[in-house]
Amino acid sequence: MIKLWPAIDLINATSVRLTEGKYDSEEKMPRSAEESIQFYNQYNCVDRIHIVDLIGAKQQSSIEQDYIKDLRTLTDKPIEVGGGIRSVKTIEAYFNDGIDYCIIGTKGIQDLEWLAEMAHQFPNRLYLSVDAYRREVKINGWEQDAELDLFELIEKIESLPIGGIIYTDISKDGRLEGPNFEITGQLVNATQKSVVASGGIRHQQDLEKLESLGVSAAIVGKAAHNPTFWEGLS
Numbered sequence: 001m002i003k004l005w006p007a008i009d010l011i012n013a014t015s016v017r018l019t020e021g022k023y024d025s026e027e028k029m030p031r032s033a034e035e036s037i038q039f040y041n042q043y044n045c046v047d048r049i050h051i052v053d054l055i056g057a058k059q060q061s062s063i064e065q066d067y068i069k070d071l072r073t074l075t076d077k078p079i080e081v082g083g084g085i086r087s088v089k090t091i092e093a094y095f096n097d098g099i100d101y102c103i104i105g106t107k108g109i110q111d112l113e114w115l116a117e118m119a120h121q122f123p124n125r126l127y128l129s130v131d132a133y134r135r136e137v138k139i140n141g142w143e144q145d146a147e148l149d150l151f152e153l154i155e156k157i158e159s160l161p162i163g164g165i166i167y168t169d170i171s172k173d174g175r176l177e178g179p180n181f182e183i184t185g186q187l188v189n190a191t192q193k194s195v196v197a198s199g200g201i202r203h204q205q206d207l208e209k210l211e212s213l214g215v216s217a218a219i220v221g222k223a224a225h226n227p228t229f230w231e232g233l234s
Contacts, residue, residue: 002207003217004233005050005080005196006040006224008033012055013067017222019174021131021142023058030225033067037074040224045233048078048101050219056084057105058141062093069097082129091122101163105129106139109146109153116160123161127196130154131168134183142170150183154191164194164216172200176222181209188214203229 008015011026015033019025031039033051040046051071053064062084072079081094082103091102108115108128119126130150131138137146137153154165167187169180179200188195197210198219210218223229 001045002211002215003047004043004045004207005048005217005219006036006046007050007052007198007219007221008036008071009052009054009221010064010067010083013064016054017174018054021138021170021173023054023141025174033071034074036224037071041075041077043230043233046077048080048217049075050103051079051081052103053081053083054141057082058084058143060084060086060106060140062090065090065093065097068094068099072098080127082127088118088121091118091126095122095125101125101127103127103129103166105131109137109139109148112156115157115162119160119162124163127163127166128157129166129168131170133171134169134180138170150187151190154187154193158191158193162193164196165191166196166198166219168198168219170199173198174222175200176202178202178206179210179218181213184210184215185213204232 015029016026056063078100080101081099085102086107094102104126131142132150135150137148139146179197184197194216196217197215201220202223207218
């Protein structure tokens with residue numbers, strides 16, 4: 001089965017979800033971050049927990065680091081963290097706190113030389129998160145257009161020793177209308193890297209379809225708070 005990475009999005013140490021990446025759409029999740037981790041601990045199919053510092057992403061610096069360090073103690077599962085990671089100092093601090101993988105977004109997209117340097121320093125522990133409206137890449141907490149095509153970007157990073165590419169179609173995110181299968185499938189065919197799908201995943205049928213496209217893992221947000229999503233999973 002495709003790997004399952006449930007998402008915990010943080011604003012002020014509170015687990016929230018945004019719709020289409022809009023900060024004014026903030027919606028508090030029924031389970032706290034701590035409760036979510038305890039819940040995911042019982043599932044073998046969850047092989048990683050995905051945590052995003054949303055204010056960090058917007059303010060271009062790591063805001064929730066101390067809180068995330070506390071969350072790290074609640075599970076033996078690997079944790080990846082993204083949001084506002086723009087320096088080797090922040091990456092090292094997260095790794096020193098026991099975080100397993102870091103997710104690079106805006107800084108890596110804007111400065112490919114820096115991304116290459118970081119990837120060689122921490123091989124296979126960094127993931128590039130590419131957020132796009134279909135193929136138009138967005139940066140700085142989704143609020144700015146990078147003026148870059150998704151597939152042009154993928155070509156430029158193909159040789160780097162990164163863990164994989166996390167693709168989010170923002171137009172799908174938080175809407176529970178299904179991921180962008182078409183572009184995600186094209187992405188799998190365009191790269192040798194692991195492709196991780198994010199945004200819009202509703203149920204296990206979506207996971208099955210993503211798996212059939214060759215996607216290696218799925219990041220699940222809102223749907224992970226729906227009990228029916230977990231039926232039959234162990």
